[in-house]
Amino acid sequence: MxxxxxxxxxxxxxxxxxxxxxxxxxxxxxxxxxxxxxxxxxxxxxxxxxxxxxxxxxxxxxxxxxxxxxxxxxxxxxxxxxxxxxxxxxxxxxxxxxxxxxxxxxxxxxxxxxxxxxxxxxxxxxxxxxxxxxxxxxxxxxxxxxxxxxxxxxxxxxxxxxxxxxxxxxxxxxxxxxxxxxxxxxxxxxxxxxxxxxxxxxxxxxxxxxxxxxxxxxxxxxxxxxxxxxxxxxxxxxxxxxxxxxxYHLSTADPMMVGDGKVHPIGQTNYDVADQLANLGMEAIHPRAAAGLRKQNILLRIKNTFEPEHSGTVIHSDYCSSTPKVEIIAGTRNVWALEIFDQDMVGDPSYSQRMNDLVLESGVRVLTKDFNANTVTFYLKGNKRRINRLMERVQQAYQQADIRVEKLAMVSAIGSDMKITGLLQKAAGALSDAGVNIRSVHQAMRQVDIMFLVSDNDYASAVKALHSKLIEQSDTWPDQKTA
CATH class of the missing domain: 3.40.1160.10 (Acetylglutamate kinase-like)
Known part of the structure; x- marks a missing residue:
């Protein structure tokens, strides 16, 4: 090198x-x-x-x-x-x-x-x-x-x-x-x-x-x-x-939304966090582009063009916060929830195979999905024309299903280590106190992010509420400006 x-x-x-x-x-x-x-x-x-x-x-x-x-x-x-x-x-x-x-x-x-x-x-x-x-x-x-x-x-x-x-x-x-x-x-x-x-x-x-x-x-x-x-x-x-x-700096939230004096620049984080941001369309770097840097152990730094003295955010392969905490509140508006309900899918493991193919062929991006015994919901990013076309094709393939589309927003709490007892309860409570109704929630076992689906009109309120509760009022953030 x-x-x-x-x-x-x-x-x-x-x-x-x-x-x-x-x-x-x-x-x-x-x-x-x-x-x-x-x-x-x-x-x-x-x-x-x-x-x-x-x-x-x-x-x-x-x-x-x-x-x-x-x-x-x-x-x-x-x-x-x-x-x-x-x-x-x-x-x-x-x-x-x-x-x-x-x-x-x-x-x-x-x-x-x-x-x-x-x-x-x-x-x-x-x-x-x-x-x-x-x-x-x-x-x-x-x-x-x-x-x-x-x-x-x-x-x-x-x-x-x-x-x-x-x-x-x-x-x-x-x-x-x-x-x-x-x-x-x-x-x-x-x-x-x-x-x-x-x-x-x-x-x-x-x-x-x-x-x-x-x-x-x-x-x-x-x-x-x-x-x-x-x-x-x-x-x-x-x-x-x-x-x-x-x-801009890679910060704990969008300063234009939360307030410049309330956010902290992130000093260090890892590629896992960068991947979660990319999934929301807020790319620090494209995940495939980051893969080559990770393999050759090349350090990645995100800098603010207009503050050249600041060292920026360093993204490591093996970084993990010394104290479990939420590092970033991020999200995206105009998320389309495509919900397919059909009693016939109960007990049929192959039911959704064609459905997944149709979503892939549509060219829209899947943020996440959830399902239970008789319902599958895809949370998608794409223009309305493609979403409508996808809905038509799904309806043709599953003629007995009830299909609907709703516009939502997604807000995520993200961190390199969020193994914090009661974090989900605290986050949900913050949204409830702000008058934000949670339409769906996703948390994987790795605990690097929690995704909340809310009304599109509640997006800004949800970001502010989560940032205030999980970062501004957190004991792990007041005296330090880095992750």
């Missing part, structure tokens, strides 16, 4: 380019043997905030982007206007970033305009090809999605290199998007080849978060592809530490 770091910068942070420049890129790295240096660091960058939403679809609202509009094959071709809209947003970023340098602004504009033009021509040609019966659009959509994703990261990475070079930093643009290449390598081979001649002692690689490869990153990881690129670079190059820069 060498002494370099591999660091990923999130999209919201990337949009604050001057903060990233001064708080991260121009802030010397304390190398174990070389002392302070700007080098010995690899940076994987995300697209600027909002760009990937425009290129694909909005991650939270589901508003269609270029990809979603193209997939509809509307004869009015609304994807063209959306693509121009994204380009205008990218050019606006360029104008702001390089306001004092006309030549750099022109170079940045030319780079992304050429890429957008390539995509525009490719999609037009694909429309023509798929107008023939021998070619089906669905066979090509995953490639379209990958191609569009590559635009955002290429834009931010290219700009970042120009910005750093203007500050006399020897930055190097490493474009893993495989743009206009006739060679297609595996993920590992593509990264290994890209870094084969990089001199980390004199160069600062700025790498696209998207990597084009034979496996197709988005088929498995979808919007988590940049974390997979980040993880693979760390493991293949043998980094000593992997760092993720976000716009």
């Amino acid at each position: 060498t002494h370099h770091t591999v660091e990923k910068i999130g999209g919201t942070s990337m949009s604050r380019y001057q903060d990233v420049l001064h708080n991260i890129w121009l802030r010397p790295y304390k190398h174990p043997t070389l002392g302070e240096t700007l080098y010995q660091r690899v940076f994987v960058v995300s697209a600027y905030a909002g760009m990937t939403n425009g290129l694909l679809e909005h991650k939270k609202s589901g508003e269609p982007g270029v990809y979603a509009l193209f997939a509809e094959m509307d004869e009015n071709r609304p994807w063209q206007d959306k693509l121009q809209e994204v380009l205008n947003s990218m050019l606006a970023v360029n104008a702001d970033l390089f306001a004092d340098d006309t030549m750099m602004n022109k170079r940045a504009d030319q780079f992304i305009q050429e890429r957008i033009q390539d995509v525009h021509e490719c999609l037009e040609h694909l429309e023509v090809v798929c107008s023939f019966g021998h070619f089906q659009l669905d066979d090509h959509l995953h490639r379209v999605r990958e191609m569009l994703s590559a635009l955002g990261e290429a834009h931010s990475a290219f700009n970042s290199v120009q910005l750093l070079r203007s500050q006399d930093v020897n930055a190097r643009f490493i474009d893993l998007t495989n743009w206009r290449s006739d060679e297609q390598l595996s993920l590992d081979d593509h990264i290994a080849q890209a870094f084969s001649d990089v001199d980390l002692s004199t160069e600062m690689p700025i790498v696209t978060g998207y990597t084009q490869c034979r496996e197709g990153l988005m088929r498995t990881f979808d919007r988590g592809y940049s974390e997979m690129t980040f993880s693979k670079i760390a493991t293949i190059t043998g980094a000593r530490e992997a760092v993720i820069h976000k716009e």
